[in-house]
Amino acid sequence: MSGVYKITELVGTSPVSFAEAARAAVAEAAKTVRHMDWLEVVGESAKIREGKIEEFQVKVKIGFKLER
Template structure:
């Protein structure tokens, strides 16, 4: 699986869960980017109001393959 990859960081939010917040970020990135292949959760945090968690926030790093990068090291 040779090639060249680029990474970006995004923050997803959800009122449901950390998992859903990560999925929101990946889904949104997929609307405008092609060839997303990997993701990593970098940070998790939540917004608390009145003693309850009101929002889950996840910072994710997403990697995508650059076009024309097949065999870039040959």
């Protein structure tokens, strides 16, 4: 890596798994950000309803290169 990178923090959600929740966050970010390079998981949680996990939530920090 060279140049300068910006880090943005998102929470992705999925009824299926933590991995899918991370993918959802990246897919949403891809609509407005280019040159994404990495993500770091900074938190995992879930919503519970009627005694079952209804939704997996993954908080991620995504790094992308700033275009000059």
